[in-house]
Amino acid sequence: xxxxxxxxxxxxxxxxxxxxxxxxxxxxxxxxxxxxxxxxxxxxxxxxxxxxxxxxxxxxxxxxxxxxxxxxxxxxxxxxxxxxxxxxxxxxxxxxxxxxxxxxxxxxxxxxxxxxxxxxxxxxxxxxxxxxxxxxxxxxxxxxxxxxxxxxxxxxxxxxxxxxxxxxxxxxxxxxxxxxxxxxxxxxxxxxxxxxxxxxxxxxxxxxxxxxxxxxxxxxxxxxxxx
Numbered sequence: 001x002x003x004x005x006x007x008x009x010x011x012x013x014x015x016x017x018x019x020x021x022x023x024x025x026x027x028x029x030x031x032x033x034x035x036x037x038x039x040x041x042x043x044x045x046x047x048x049x050x051x052x053x054x055x056x057x058x059x060x061x062x063x064x065x066x067x068x069x070x071x072x073x074x075x076x077x078x079x080x081x082x083x084x085x086x087x088x089x090x091x092x093x094x095x096x097x098x099x100x101x102x103x104x105x106x107x108x109x110x111x112x113x114x115x116x117x118x119x120x121x122x123x124x125x126x127x128x129x130x131x132x133x134x135x136x137x138x139x140x141x142x143x144x145x146x147x148x149x150x151x152x153x154x155x156x157x158x159x160x161x162x163x164x165x166x167x168x169x170x171x172x173x174x175x176x177x178x179x180x181x182x183x184x185x186x187x188x189x190x191x192x193x194x195x196x197x198x199x200x201x202x203x204x205x206x207x208x209x210x211x212x213x214x215x216x217x218x219x220x221x222x223x224x225x226x227x
Contacts, residue, residue, distance in 0.1 A: 024177035028216050032120070033062040035214055036150055039223055040116055043148075045069045047115035052105050052139060053077070053122030057085035063118075064094040072098045073114070075105050105138045113144040119151040121219070127191045129201065136205035143226040149207055152214070152221035157194040158187055170217050195220055 036059060040049075047070045051060050054074045064072060074089075076082040082102045089095040101108050117139050126132040139149055156163055167183055174181040186192045193201075195212060199222065202210040207224035214221035 021179070022177075024179070025173075028219060029058055029120075031216070032152060032214055032219075032221055033059055035221070036063060036118065037066045039150060039213070040067075040148065043067075043070075043115050047071075048073070048112065050105075050114040050117040050139065050142060051075065052117060052119045054085055055081050055120075057088045059118050059120050060085065060098070061088060061092050061094065064089075064097060065092070070097065073108070073112075074098055074100045075108060076100075076102060077104055105135065105142070108142070112142075114142055114147060115144055116148040116150070117143060119149065119153075120221075121152055121154070123151060124153040124155075124190045124192070127189070129191075129193075129197075132191065133201050133205050136202055136207065140206035140226050145226060148223055148225050149202075150221060150223045151202070152219060153198060154186070154190060154192055154218045155195050155198055155220040156192050156218055158192055160194075166217060173217060192218070198222070 040047075040063070043049075045067075047067070049063060049070055050073050051063075052075045054060050054076045057074070060072055060074060064070065072094075074082075074085060076085060079102055082100060086095065086098075086100055089098050119136075119139065123132055123135055126135055136149075136151075143149065156166060167186070171181055171183060198220070199210045199212070202222065202224050206226060208227050210222040210224035212220060212222050
């Protein structure tokens with residue numbers, strides 16, 4: 001997804017209403033953030049964490065509040081989303097521990113390595129598999145040996161017998177949260193691959209032993225590491 005397209009999709013209106021629109025689904029992310037904090041709990045006290053596609057800063061703020069000595073590099077291609085993320089970081093008093101890069105991970109300057117990285121509901125926007133692999137490779141090469149990546153993405157086998165039932169449940173979930181959802185975007189604007197294919201992409205990108213640790217309907221999350 002080109003930078004221009006990202007800014008058009010997550011423009012000022014989309015960015016300003018993003019958190020409010022999804023507030024009724026916040027428990028899904030809160031459960032995922034709890035897992036992030038637990039799985040990262042053995043990292044050094046002075047860890048540096050790379051947040052890729054940070055959006056309005058939900059996981060950034062959650063991790064920064066839990067680990068007050070960590071420092072963060074925030075990568076977000078949408079200028080409007082980045083502005084809200086920066087404002088939220090300032091209001092929570094964590095901005096001095098953050099550096100902000102408006103762009104993509106492959107344009108991140110410097111050669112510093114990170115103890116961990118997050119990519120939460122980001123890579124499924126990269127429909128081309130080779131580009132998706134390159135995305136994860138860029139993250140992997142910025143991790144220290146033993147460094148962790150936690151990624152969450154939409155995933156499903158669209159050819160499986162249970163897919164139709166799963167999509168129906170996905171629609172019902174959004175309806176319950178007061179969100180009207182057209183699922184035509186799945187498999188077209190958002191890549192929807194079987195979990196085994198995503199695990200293969202992670203391994204091919206230089207990440208070892210991806211473990212699926214979280215699922216809620218279409219949302220799946222893995223942790224993996226660089227050897």
